Amino acid sequence: MIFEIAPPNSFLGKSIGDLELRSKYHIEVIAVKDVLTDQINMVPSASFVLKDGEVLVVIAKEKDIQKIK
Numbered sequence: 001m002i003f004e005i006a007p008p009n010s011f012l013g014k015s016i017g018d019l020e021l022r023s024k025y026h027i028e029v030i031a032v033k034d035v036l037t038d039q040i041n042m043v044p045s046a047s048f049v050l051k052d053g054e055v056l057v058v059i060a061k062e063k064d065i066q067k068i069k
Helices: 021-025 062-066
Strands: 002-005 028-034 040-042 054-059
Touching: 002 062, 021 028
Parallel strands: none
Antiparallel strands: 002 054, 028 040, 028 054
16 A cells, blocks of 8 residues: 655654665655655655655555554
8 A cells, every 4th residue: 555654753864774664664665755845756765864844655554654653
């Protein structure tokens, strides 16, 4: 399923690669959306650093999404 989730505060300032979302949580980030500018970064690289005001667009199972909340 595809979800839009606000990253927890513990994710802010960290890169997608550092968070190891795929290996730890089985979550695949397919885009990052900036809610202020409405810009979408499709298929962000592992070095993409998450900032406040961004939403992750992910493919995952709902039970895996619950693990990061």
